[in-house]
Amino acid sequence: MEKDMFHVIHKVPCGDGPYVKAKHAQLVEKDLEGAVVWFWKAINGGDRVDSALKDMAVVMKQLDRAAEAIEAIKSFRGRCPKQSQNSLDNVLIDLYKKCGQVDEQIALIKQKLRLIYQGEAFNGRPTKKARSHGKKFHVSVKQETSRLLGNLGWAYMQKTNYMAAEMVYKKAQMIDPDTNKACNLALCLIKQARFDEARSILDDVLQGRLPGSDDPRSRKRAEELLSETGSRQHPPLLPDGPVFDIDGELADGLDRLIQEWAPLRSKRLPIFEEISLPSEII
Template sequence: MERSPSKKTVLSNCPVSPNREKEIFHVVHKVPSGDGPYVRAKHAQLVEKDPEGAIVWFWKAINAGDRVDSALKDMAVVMKQLDRTEEAIEAIKSFRGLCSKNAQESLDNVLIDLYKKCGRVDEQIELLRQKLRMIYQGQAFNGKPTKTARSHGRKFQVSIKQETSRILGNLGWAYMQKTNYMAAEVVYKKAQMIDPDANKACNLGLCLIKQARYDDARSVLEDVLTGRVPGSDDIRARNRAEELLLDLESRQPPPGLSNLVGLHLDDEFVDGLEQIGAQWAPIRPRRLPIFEQISNFKDQLAC
């Protein structure tokens, strides 16, 4: 008895219309539909793998007013990949005024990455501090409690709490590049109070090692290895904690610290940090111990 073709076989033999083929192409290559300069830029970037050609078309899209928000951001990302970082920074600074209010936050995030890549740490720190001020003034996320973020093609929701901790972590790392380990310690501790994770714990441990506070550093790193910090099951975080502990054990405590680097945290910024974390702290004293520590040092250290 002859078997009738399955539904799947019948569907596979059906001709696909040209419009349907275009739809499938756009989905597979993640290229928007249309024929404007922005679409051509994305086609050059994602399909033809021609980043230089993509930049030319992104410029044309910006000049033509075609999806300027996305064109400027995407062009800066491509420029970063080509090590044209300084050019990307100048492009964002020059043309972000053409972009909508909703695009400014994502442009700031791209700008921070660009500053980090080319070693412009002071500008990175200032922009991170500016983003924190926006949070404690209620201006972040356009006043909403969450925002939609995208990573590796997937969308997910980010809360103000998570964003605050992320920015503090980036600020702590920037302070470390300036060898301002005391300021880095302050913001890492605040980040851990808000939304702790193993990666920031390792960075905090490194800050403490740099200040020769070996017992404190050991306690923080052992919390990672014993699983008392969220994310401790990440093998990379555990390996890093182990490496830092080995480094710590190889060091001899010096007779005393000298040439302490100033915190360089003004009173307004310290008060802002206190405000943005107060609602998430398990206990809410009038002034957190971490900031009492800052106050004690402020008169002694150069800012």
Template sequence: MRRESMEGSSKKTSPRNKENLFHVIHKVPAGDGPYVRAKHAQLVQKDPEAAIVLFWKAINAGDRVDSALKDMAVVMKQLDRSEEAIEAIKSFRRLCSKQAQDSLDNVLIDLYKKCGKIDEQIEMIKRKLRLIYQGEVFHGKPTKTARSHGKKFQVSVKQETSRLLGNLGWAYMQKLNYMAAEVVYQKAQMIDPDANKACNLGFCLMKQARFDEAQSVIQHVLEGRVPGSEDCKARKRAEELLQELESRQPIPDLSDALGFNLDDDFVKGLEQMINEWAPSRSKRLPIFEEISSFRDQLAC
């Protein structure tokens, strides 16, 4: 029995098992190519500069180009080299598979946000929404598998649409176009509501001096009537907005002074978006049917 136990222990600590355990712990792929060495430099050695050099080598060698380009851009962003990352994706995404393009678009959106390139961010988000409308995302499937912090989870088309609309609303807020942001956040909340977007919607209403509407939206968060209301950050922000609202001294709305209105923007109507984006074959998703009443709502 003692001998068998010792043999079992020997198997568990064999070099091969140790190597496999190392890859699992550090989330480093097996092998010895430039991409694997790049991930080792990034995750184990914590040397982002060396990782970038090796990611370049992986791309040039054709070694897991999809992952190498995306991972390199992420590391560049962490080093405040977002401009370089944008150019790298634009130059080399043609080498990547069709399946990788959606992920690269998401990385680009984050890079544009990091660089303050709001107009480019808006155009990219609109392009992704166009693809959703045309039924060309997720390869025709209702969900896709996403990964965050090493964990996999399923994302539906509905959730992805709401996420993109939320990002679009945030971008319009950065341009002080609160009217456009409000419309986008309203639609995002209709599709897949959450507390963070509700707070942003309340803020946009406040900036337009629509205090009663803003209070109603914010109260829904504080009363736990919006998904995600239990989140501490969302609740704290709602409380701060309510305090500002009660003081009736929000920051002045500058959208009129800057000439922003619905006629200037993509949000002139999401219905116009539908008319322009309608594909030759009818593949309109049900969530876009909700948007078709947008013009009627504006008229009310």
């Protein structure tokens, strides 16, 4: 009984194989370097390869070995089952972000968005199980699409392509609005010197019109961004590279999904009439 409680308390799986020893080193002994050694042994020995590869990559990121983790996933993901590929992609996106590999991050996010509009996300299921801070919950395809669009918008911002980021954030907000994406959208508008539009969005946050508006951190950020709209000294920033990265098929596929999920007032949403050309950035 005491042994069973140990596994529950420390969230360590039962057994004595290399994967279990890796998790023990990671979670109980807090020996991250030792955990990586055991994760490698698990991968090479065929012991829970998909879990070992994913967990090792997360530990490597903590150890500032993100580039090594990227190569590990690329080299060994072929040994993992199909149902594990989505979670490996999510880890890979975070690793690309950590390494500043923005182009690779954008390409992978687009690939995942294509799977969604093609109906292949979550292995064809409408939801998937996820875990955060030890708690399990379900994520819908709709929520995943909004999350990926938010990540894509952030990646475009790193390339100072604020026009592209703006359009992506607008799509994400139409699916699943929240204050974080609203603030990022406002920042994109500020960088383009479109202060009145930015103030309107920030007002939605401060007036409590969006989910998450009661979060003190979101309100503080909105207030800070609002103060920036009072300055018109800086000209609009130009993007680093092409403004649009045209992929009409992907843009059209996502537009069809958004029209299913977002409240419709006409066959084509008014916002898309305004941003029909920039929607091709995806």
